[in-house]
Amino acid sequence: MSEENKNPVTEKIESTKGGHFYKEIMKDFRIKESLHGCLNCGTCVANCPAAAFYDYSPREVCQMIIEGDEETIEEYMKSKIWNCAQCYSCKYRCPKENSAADIVMAMREIAVREGLAAEALAGYTRIAKLVLTRGNQLAPDMLSPDAFPDWGPRMIELSSKKMEMREELFEGFPGMNVVDRAWAAEDYTIYEMQKIWEESGALEKVGTVFPFLVDIVQDDMEEKAEEMEAKIQEKKEKLEASKK
Amino acid sequence: MSYEINDVKTGINHAKGMNYHVHDIRAEMKKLEEEGEIKIGHIIGQYKEEEVMYGIKKKVPLDMHYQHKSCGQCANLPGVPRSNFYYRDKLGIKYYNDMQQTSCTAWNYHASGLGNLVQLASVAARNWHRAYEEGYNFTIHCVTSFGNYLEMRHLLVSNKELRDSVKKVLAKLGRELVIPEEIVHDSEIAYALRDKILAAADPERIEGIKGLRAVEHYGCHFFKQVSDDIIGGKRPIVVGGLASHLGVQMEEYSKWFMCCGFGFRHILVNREFTRSAQNIKLKAIKQEVDPDMILVNCTGCGTTFDKTQWIQKAVGEDYHYPVVFYSQLAALALGAHPFKEAGLNFHVTPVEPLLDKMGIAYN
Numbered sequence A: 001m002s003e004e005n006k007n008p009v010t011e012k013i014e015s016t017k018g019g020h021f022y023k024e025i026m027k028d029f030r031i032k033e034s035l036h037g038c039l040n041c042g043t044c045v046a047n048c049p050a051a052a053f054y055d056y057s058p059r060e061v062c063q064m065i066i067e068g069d070e071e072t073i074e075e076y077m078k079s080k081i082w083n084c085a086q087c088y089s090c091k092y093r094c095p096k097e098n099s100a101a102d103i104v105m106a107m108r109e110i111a112v113r114e115g116l117a118a119e120a121l122a123g124y125t126r127i128a129k130l131v132l133t134r135g136n137q138l139a140p141d142m143l144s145p146d147a148f149p150d151w152g153p154r155m156i157e158l159s160s161k162k163m164e165m166r167e168e169l170f171e172g173f174p175g176m177n178v179v180d181r182a183w184a185a186e187d188y189t190i191y192e193m194q195k196i197w198e199e200s201g202a203l204e205k206v207g208t209v210f211p212f213l214v215d216i217v218q219d220d221m222e223e224k225a226e227e228m229e230a231k232i233q234e235k236k237e238k239l240e241a242s243k244k
Numbered sequence B: 001m002s003y004e005i006n007d008v009k010t011g012i013n014h015a016k017g018m019n020y021h022v023h024d025i026r027a028e029m030k031k032l033e034e035e036g037e038i039k040i041g042h043i044i045g046q047y048k049e050e051e052v053m054y055g056i057k058k059k060v061p062l063d064m065h066y067q068h069k070s071c072g073q074c075a076n077l078p079g080v081p082r083s084n085f086y087y088r089d090k091l092g093i094k095y096y097n098d099m100q101q102t103s104c105t106a107w108n109y110h111a112s113g114l115g116n117l118v119q120l121a122s123v124a125a126r127n128w129h130r131a132y133e134e135g136y137n138f139t140i141h142c143v144t145s146f147g148n149y150l151e152m153r154h155l156l157v158s159n160k161e162l163r164d165s166v167k168k169v170l171a172k173l174g175r176e177l178v179i180p181e182e183i184v185h186d187s188e189i190a191y192a193l194r195d196k197i198l199a200a201a202d203p204e205r206i207e208g209i210k211g212l213r214a215v216e217h218y219g220c221h222f223f224k225q226v227s228d229d230i231i232g233g234k235r236p237i238v239v240g241g242l243a244s245h246l247g248v249q250m251e252e253y254s255k256w257f258m259c260c261g262f263g264f265r266h267i268l269v270n271r272e273f274t275r276s277a278q279n280i281k282l283k284a285i286k287q288e289v290d291p292d293m294i295l296v297n298c299t300g301c302g303t304t305f306d307k308t309q310w311i312q313k314a315v316g317e318d319y320h321y322p323v324v325f326y327s328q329l330a331a332l333a334l335g336a337h338p339f340k341e342a343g344l345n346f347h348v349t350p351v352e353p354l355l356d357k358m359g360i361a362y363n
């Protein structure tokens, strides 16, 4: 870490506070960039859409870390962090350049790791599965009118005509007219994505919420491994050769 | 205790001035390149310089565009990527619609906390490397991806530990870390091309556009997540800048800054929040402007504005503002068929009244 990134405030808090969640949060290197002391001015709250509708406050997020207030931190870890819209309005407006948004993100990661996110992620299975098996996050098929009744009658019409409409729109653009994913990423590409999740430890984390998904991904990878690893080997050799 | 800590930091802040975070990412990248720590994917071909915060110049590539797509747009508002292709075809810009790219996965990350920074940065770097190995400039359709890639660039440049972890992952794929010289959103490109778009536009279409009244809304991840590398400085200008160049009359409204309510997870599982936030925005738009359309550059915001107007009837409101992306407007100006080539028929808030007003046939 460069001199620039040293933050005497967070270093000082770190050395004086306790609490399990607090210690986990402080391990995330983003915290150093996200806290520079807090004026308690409430500018962040005034700009926070989550604070407008929920019992939630970005000021409190910053204060509880500065204070090392484990009780409040726990309250946030268990549910309140999921109220944040991740809009970064707090970061943009804070005179101290604090970022409650980034602190919340670090906390969400920990909540998943520590098995506290099951309720928050109920209803999230389809997206997680799509990311890990198709390389995309969204598909036209997921936007069914029964899942989004509040999107109105035109949604029903659209949903029934989407195939013809997409065909017309994407004539001459291969890979774009698909409905089970956003675009037809190649198998090799999906394999690379899966490998990234595995190598980075992210797949293991997925297992804390969706254990069955890890099995699906690993089976999928195993099936393709021989062919795909041969391709990767070719790529590695090409890269080596280009360095010489 | 907090008082003491605040006191310490206040001292530092004053010593450095309130802008202590000013840094020139381009200079930092250059240094790392010279040290052999990273490679930079330099701009290929012609570019135009536009000013970002602190007067720093951002090079906007004008040709050889790798099209890093948006999963939300392709699935939900497919007229946007189609319009992005359309205006390039019309202007003779070479682009690459690659099927070996993945989603940036930032929507997933911000919504769920699934994944981690090494994963997120490796996914970014793999997509960057695709553009590099194919010989194209990396350009981005989605605002979520744009904000994420700005942040990943920043984290990769400022944190050696992350950099080393990502390099290790990439090596297992036979790839290397090549950070693009510029992280550019498609709306910045369309803005940089505004003269060319106007020059190539259909005069009849421009006549129809002239005098339309519009408000703009920018994605939060376009300018709040990393706020020092967008054209125009602290407040974005590219959507309104392009639109007014084409003849649209841009109007101000008091809630321009406010988040649209998308919230990444809220749009899926807490839509009462989304609808409530929308009501505040739409109310201000109606009372203060009552425009012909809402112009946007962000996948999530475009979805939210388009999909959340009808339901406001439940609270006695009647909103009917067509939601149009900057590139759909550009495509219309260049003569695109509003449905077959700009995909406006995929929007659920009716666009027909706007097209009628513009004198554009759609059937």
Ligand code: SF4
Residues within 6 Å of the ligand: A037, A038, A039, A040, A041, A042, A043, A044, A045, A058, A059, A062, A093, A094, A095, A096, A097, A098
């Ligand atoms: S805007 Fe910044 S300084 Fe003010 S209360 Fe919020 S976090 Fe603290």
Ligand code: SF4
Residues within 6 Å of the ligand: A044, A047, A048, A049, A050, A051, A057, A058, A083, A084, A085, A086, A087, A088, A089, A090, A091, A100, A101, A104
């Ligand atoms: S990022 Fe979260 S905490 Fe910050 S303003 Fe937006 S909703 Fe509030």
